Amino acid sequence: MTEFELESKDALGRVATLTIDDKEVTTPALMPVVNPHLTRPALEDAQAAITNAYILHESSDHRDEAVIDGVHSVLDFDGLVATDSGAYQMSVYGEGEVDVTNSEILRFQEEIETDVATPLDVPTPPDVSCEKAEEDLRVTQQRFQEAVDLDVEPALNAPIQGSTHPELREEAAASVYPDGDVYDIGAVVPLMKKYRYGDLVDLVAASKRGLGSDAPVHLFGAGHPSVFALAAAFGCDLFDSAAYALYAEDRRYITVDGTHDVDELAELPCSCPSCRDSTPEEMSYEELAQHNLDVSFRELRRVRESIRQGQLLEHVERRMHGHPDFLRGLKALGRHRGQLETLDPASKGTFFYLGNPWRPEVHRHHDRLERLEVEDTVTVSPRKDVEGQRMALVPPFGPVPTALRHTYPLNAEVPAPEEADHAAQEASVLGVQRLAEAHPDVDVRLEHPGWRHGELENLERVEVHDLTG
Numbered sequence: 065m066t067e068f069e070l071e072s073k074d075a076l077g078r079v080a081t082l083t084i085d086d087k088e089v090t091t092p093a094l095m096p097v098v099n100p101h102l103t104r105p106a107l108e109d110a111q112a113a114i115t116n117a118y119i120l121h122e123s124s125d126h127r128d129e130a131v132i133d134g135v136h137s138v139l140d141f142d143g144l145v146a147t148d149s150g151a152y153q154m155s156v157y158g159e160g161e162v163d164v165t166n167s168e169i170l171r172f173q174e175e176i177e178t179d180v181a182t183p184l185d186v187p188t189p190p191d192v193s194c195e196k197a198e199e200d201l202r203v204t205q206q207r208f209q210e211a212v213d214l215d216v217e218p219a220l221n222a223p224i225q226g227s228t229h230p231e232l233r234e235e236a237a238a239s240v241y242p243d244g245d246v247y248d249i250g251a252v253v254p255l256m257k258k259y260r261y262g263d264l265v266d267l268v269a270a271s272k273r274g275l276g277s278d279a280p281v282h283l284f285g286a287g288h289p290s291v292f293a294l295a296a297a298f299g300c301d302l303f304d305s306a307a308y309a310l311y312a313e314d315r316r317y318i319t320v321d322g323t324h325d326v327d328e329l330a331e332l333p334c335s336c337p338s339c340r341d342s343t344p345e346e347m348s349y350e351e352l353a354q355h356n357l358d359v360s361f362r363e364l365r366r367v368r369e370s371i372r373q374g375q376l377l378e379h380v381e382r383r384m385h386g387h388p389d390f391l392r393g394l395k396a397l398g399r400h401r402g403q404l405e406t407l408d409p410a411s412k413g414t415f416f417y418l419g420n421p422w423r424p425e426v427h428r429h430h431d432r433l434e435r436l437e438v439e440d441t442v443t444v445s446p447r448k449d450v451e452g453q454r455m456a457l458v459p460p461f462g463p464v465p466t467a468l469r470h471t472y473p474l475n476a477e478v479p480a481p482e483e484a485d486h487a488a489q490e491a492s493v494l495g496v497q498r499l500a501e502a503h504p505d506v507d508v509r510l511e512h513p514g515w516r517h518g519e520l521e522n523l524e525r526v527e528v529h530d531l532t533g
Contacts, residue, residue: 066219066245068280074376074412075404075424076272076299079368082280084179084219084245087112087144091280092296092367094360095146097287097306100126100138103350105308109361111143114304117173117182118150121164134177146180146221146304147173151187151250166207167214174216180246183211185223187251190263197227205239212243219245221282227251228263230270237274246280246302247271253285261294261384261393268298269400277407289320289363293380294393296367298400299407303364308356312349318356320363321386326352334359374412381418398422405431415476421460421491425473429461430495434502436465442503444496445511446481447531455499457512459484462495482513493519500525 067083082089088111095114098104100123107113120130120138130138135145149169150162164172166184173181184207186200204225211220222244226232237247249271255264268283275281280301286292287305295303311318317326319333326332326347332339336358338351347355370379384394397404398420405424415425439453444463446456455463459481464474479488493510500508500523508525514532 066280068278072372073407073409074371074374075297075408077296077367077371077376078299078301079371080280080301082144082246082301084144087179089144089302090368091301092292092364092371093302094287094292094364095144095302095304096308096357097304098139098141099306099309102309103353104140105354105357107141107143109358110141112146112302113139113141113143114146114148115139116150116152117147117169117176117178118153118162118164120147120176121150121169121172130176136177138176144179146246147176147178147182149173149182149184151182151185151223166210170211170214170216174218178218180221181211181216181218182221182248183207183223185225185250188225188227189251190228190254190260192227194229194232197225197229197232200227201225201232201236205236208240208244221245222247224249224271224274225251226267226270228255228267230266233267233270234274237271239274241275241279244279246282247275248282248284249300250284252283256286256288256291259387259389259392261291261390262396264291265294265298265393265396265400268295268300269396269403272299273403287360288323289318289360290322290383290386290390291393292360292363293367293370293376293383294390294397296371297376297380297397298404305357305360308360309353311356312353315352316356317344317352318359320359320383336362374409375416377420377423378416378418381420385419394420395422401427411472415473415478417460417476417478417488419485419487421487423460425476426460426491426495429464429474430498433463433495433499436499436503438499438503438506440505441507441509442499443509443511444499445509445531446513447511450511457481457492457510459488460491460495462492463499484515486517489515489517490519493517493523496526497523 069081072079080091095112098115185204188197188200222240224236226236282302283300286303287307315326317324329344338355370376384390401422405427408424442453443450444455458464496510509527511529
């Protein structure tokens with residue numbers, strides 16, 4: 065039995081309790097990847113973990129223990145355990161190198177008493193042709209349906225493939241919903257390795273459009289803490305990380321803003337137990353791996369608390385300003401602001417403008433301008449000594465009725481009109497245009513403090529005045 069009970073939400077992010085049989089996980093959550101052949105991390109902070117059923121299936125060291133005592137015994141972990149099917153090995157080494165069928169690996173996952181099993185999907189890499197992506201997707205869909213028909217005991221992961229074709233991702237999601245228990249957006253690791261966060265957001269947004277709002281979503285392979293807030297804002301609930309161990313093998317030290325060669329650090333900028341008891345030169349593989357994992361858990365605690373406080377998008381903006389390539393993800397989030405607005409709470413914590421005007425709150429305000437009752441002439445202005453009906457010019461919202469200036473979200477902490485940056489000016493001007501379009505019989509006048517944005521020249525049916533002369 066699978067339940068997904070909502071506690072708090074912000075944008076499309078949600079703090080929820082995922083219950084699978086007797087195992088509970090508070091989401092958004094990290095599932096550390098545990099390879100039984102390698103050093104196992106301390107999992108005290110983990111409520112869920114993931115391991116590879118295909119590796120166990122082929123293991124001379126651990127297969128018998130997994131079959132006799134179960135996968136939880138192999139991992140020495142009592143929390144929720146999900147198992148991958150061998151699709152990763154197939155993506156790296158080719159399908160011919162995975163010597164197991166879909167039904168065999170599903171039955172094996174049932175035999176080792178995993179909590180969540182995964183069919184042998186086909187992970188299609190980015191940028192292949194639509195024909196190739198569709199061909200692979202059909203195989204994945206057939207194998208998922210086979211998993212449903214087998215009626216295996218564990219809960220079932222529903223893979224969502226489709227390469228970098230949003231229309232296929234949406235179709236893939238719709239084809240498996242609601243027959244899965246957890247919905248896995250796969251084959252996105254190559255995008256993250258190349259910092260293609262804009263493409264990542266587009267594919268997650270497309271996948272979410274094909275799912276119901278009650279679907280727990282797992283972003284497969286999203287293991288670096290820099291991406292957690294962005295992915296959570298679009299409704300990803302589960303992440304899995306082998307990065308903590310893989311990076312440690314290369315002496316790479318994870319922070320929320322990026323990754324460093326630990327041997328090039330003069331001192332360790334973290335106060336976790338591994339860092340407090342070591343120096344960059346002395347740090348062992350085990351200590352480095354544990355630090356990397358602890359940083360990931362700490363970031364997810366911050367993400368969950370940001371959701372509870374209604375400050376997730378502010379947290380996303382802070383994280384996305386940590387690297388130029390991250391900003392593409394932030395811009396992509398803005399492209400889908402209408403989709404975000406559908407489930408974003410209508411009232412929450414104070415809006416802090418941090419440079420991104422394409423927020424669901426701004427989108428909602430522009431949509432609601434048509435509800436206003438306005439006189440024959442209205443002036444949108446930063447001045448207060450305006451004759452006739454006046455609306456305040458409030459970047460990035462644009463026109464704001466003075467009576468609503470101190471209500472959410474228009475009571476936002478935003479720049480003064482004369483300090484508005486280029487993006488805030490653009491959003492404001494577009495808001496004025498929406499006001500004019502919503503009230504075609506009203507004369508709209510915009511007064512601005514010397515703005516030079518090109519959108520001013522594109523305004524239609526709006527009289528524009530530069531207050532600086």
